Amino acid sequence: MNVVQPQTERELPPALIQTLTRAKRIVTLTGAGISAESGLPTFRDKLTGLWTNYNPAQLATSEAFLREPDLVWGWYKWRESQMLAAKPNAGHYALAKMETQFPRFDLLTQNVDNLHERAGSASPFHLHGELTKPRCFDCGTLNAILPPMISPEPEGGRRINPPKCTQCGGLIRPGVVWFGEPLPEATFDAAVTLADACDVFLCVGTSSLVHPAAELPISAKRNGAILCIINIEKTPLDRHSEFVLRGSTSSILPLIVNAMYRTNATWP
Numbered sequence: 001m002n003v004v005q006p007q008t009e010r011e012l013p014p015a016l017i018q019t020l021t022r023a024k025r026i027v028t029l030t031g032a033g034i035s036a037e038s039g040l041p042t043f044r045d046k047l048t049g050l051w052t053n054y055n056p057a058q059l060a061t062s063e064a065f066l067r068e069p070d071l072v073w074g075w076y077k078w079r080e081s082q083m084l085a086a087k088p089n090a091g092h093y094a095l096a097k098m099e100t101q102f103p104r105f106d107l108l109t110q111n112v113d114n115l116h117e118r119a120g121s122a123s124p125f126h127l128h129g130e131l132t133k134p135r136c137f138d139c140g141t142l143n144a145i146l147p148p149m150i151s152p153e154p155e156g157g158r159r160i161n162p163p164k165c166t167q168c169g170g171l172i173r174p175g176v177v178w179f180g181e182p183l184p185e186a187t188f189d190a191a192v193t194l195a196d197a198c199d200v201f202l203c204v205g206t207s208s209l210v211h212p213a214a215e216l217p218i219s220a221k222r223n224g225a226i227l228c229i230i231n232i233e234k235t236p237l238d239r240h241s242e243f244v245l246r247g248s249t250s251s252i253l254p255l256i257v258n259a260m261y262r263t264n265a266t267w268p
């Protein structure tokens with residue numbers, strides 16, 4: 001484990017840049033930390049984390065939705081309004097650039113926001129669903145046409161009745177994975193295949209506490225990948241990783257992309 005706090009390109013471990021530019025496949029898994037500098041709260045920050053301030057048992061389970069659909073729908077409408085007001089940051093843009101310039105790059109995200117797409121990433125694998133893809137609780141029909149957000153929702157949301165499904169009349173639910181629910185099967189299967197085939201796995205802005213997503217880097221490592229963590233804090237994966245870069249994703253990812261660009265003359 002090689003822990004560094006790079007402030008400049010020169011302070012990046014040369015072995016990391018060499019490994020990245022020579023890699024046949026790079027997989028990156030992002031978490032809420034990458035969107036934190038866009039103003040979206042993470043889940044486990046001691047002060048501002050969503051699960052520090054709100055009870056997931058009341059907001060993020062199917063039982064909660066059936067009990068109080070207006071409370072749950074209104075809370076996710078607030079999160080959606082935060083997402084729409086936020087802009088991608090340098091970390092999102094750096095990963096989008098990596099994808100366009102390095103052909104064998106795949107992006108997995110636990111984030112339900114659309115900041116990767118808005119930064120230019122073509123089709124990130126959304127392991128935990130997407131706020132922009134609400135669907136019917138009963139029949140599963142996608143109901144992706146969101147009514148325009150006229151004004152920001154109040155902090156923490158307000159009670160709003162969810163719309164009804166045009167197919168079956170069931171309640172429309174947020175398009176995210178809740179506690180106790182499986183991840184979208186095809187997406188997770190694709191993520192496992194990519195993780196197991198890559199030779200570098202970057203874990204970016206995630207606490208690596210939530211399973212099964214947290215198993216992807218371990219599985220990649222077991223299959224021979226080099227692991228690199230980018231985080232402002234320690235994570236349980238640090239001790240399994242060859243490279244630990246301590247600092248914000250918005251400062252470190254652009255350093256990495258620039259260093260890769262300089263090192264690999266075949267990039268456009």
Ligand code: OAD
Pocket residue numbers: 030031032033034036037042043044045049110111128176177178179204205206207208209210230231232233235247248249250
């Ligand atoms: P967490 O809140 O668990 O962790 C966020 C991580 O980002 C922490 O390790 C922070 O240290 C780090 N971090 C914060 N700001 C950062 C920055 N500017 N630069 C780098 N790192 C930073 O969020 P996730 O790991 O995404 O699931 O949580 C995983 C899942 O738990 C979420 O997808 C969500 C939640 O329950 C669902 O909603 C299904």
